[in-house]
Amino acid sequence: MKRLFWVLLMLVLPLCLTAQEPQVGLISLRGPINPITAAFLKENLAAAGKRGDRLLLVELDTPGGLDTAMREAVQAIFSAPVPVAVYVAPSGARAASAGAVIGLAADILAMAPGTNIGAAHPVGLGGKPDPVMEAKLVNDAEAYVEGIAAKRGRNVELARRMVRQSISLSAEAALAQRVIDLVAPTREDLLASLEGRKLQRGGKEVVLHLAGARVVTHEMGTRDRILDAISNPDVAYMLMLLGIAGLFFELSNPGVILPGVIGGISLLLSLFALQTLPVNYAGIALILLGIILFIAEIKVVSYGMLAVGGVVAMVLGSLILFPSPEPYLRLSWEVLAGAVGVTALFFTVVVVKVIQAHREKPITGVEGMLGEVGVADTDLAPEGRVLLRGEYWNARSEEPVRQGEKVRVVAVTGLHLTVRSSADEDDVRSGS
Incomplete structure (x- = not known):
């Protein structure tokens, strides 16, 4: 029994240690924000909670997207079971328009050097709206972004200006203006900087312990990639x-x-x-x-x-x-x-x-037979039989035609043909 106990312990212990290994989930959102990318984010947030991830890291590079998809993503981040860090990367990436709002909603917003964020002015889908409607859109978006920035303790005034004045900030300027939390050249630097960081989630203080955490990348499935491509x-x-x-x-x-x-x-x-x-x-x-x-x-x-x-x-x-x-x-x-x-x-x-x-000349029916050339199967004097298109037809000719001579159809009456000798026509052509 003791031997069996130690064998089971040796089998179960590695599994328990593996299950307790700290883990950071990683996803990438690149391209326009649409319902597919919003659903992908929501699914991974829910899955991160079930896995017990210490953090879900979202690497972002987007020119913007649809307002409805953006709001779905923001709601999912606010209700996420794990802390969410948005990292605008790599260098040359951007978080514009809807991407800026999603970034502001994250628990942690970081940027790589050489990136930018902002230009969140709302745009009507039907082109430039009338002044009253445009004012409504701007006021609504401004209040929305203001509330998000205030909830995360970011620079509310700069967030409002991103909407009303469409300003865009570099990584360094955004850090100086308290729009983002930190600038990190690489993913590894970012995770190292977040070790021991304190966050407020649901009225409670949460401390990030990411030392030794394994980063696990979660890619879009084939279905989502196809749907994203056709969007x-x-x-x-x-x-x-x-x-x-x-x-x-x-x-x-x-x-x-x-x-x-x-x-x-x-x-x-x-x-x-x-x-x-x-x-x-x-x-x-x-x-x-x-x-x-x-x-x-x-x-x-x-x-x-x-x-x-x-x-x-x-x-x-x-x-x-x-x-x-x-x-x-x-x-x-x-x-x-x-x-x-x-x-x-x-x-x-x-x-x-x-x-x-x-x-083109008809090739079927009565019209298709007119002018066709056949061969007299019997003498036509004036009636007889001709071979035309591999078929035998009863025929009549006003002039005598000998057996074997070529004839041309000039009329069709029921199942009878009216023909004439084509030898005279050939003589006329050769003589001319």
């Missing part, structure tokens, strides 16, 4: 066009399947992406109108007028689709020009081919 305006726009084109081909040629499958998946993904972006639905309507006009040009030959209207509608719709003045929430000119150009070129080629097909 890019350029990707969402291309998915929408691909979805419309795929469904159009499937409806035009039922049973092909592949275009319909690709189009359906692309359209559903684009609809998800549009939920995470500022969208003007008039832009979507104009793009759909443009596609309809292109299709109408195929059915109704308007000498290019419908196609021109389709290009104009598509360009206008693309321009107003994402009305945000922020570059990272707008459609890029390269993608817009490329997509409109390729779509217009494709439908132009289709229209040209349709017109050419209409102008």
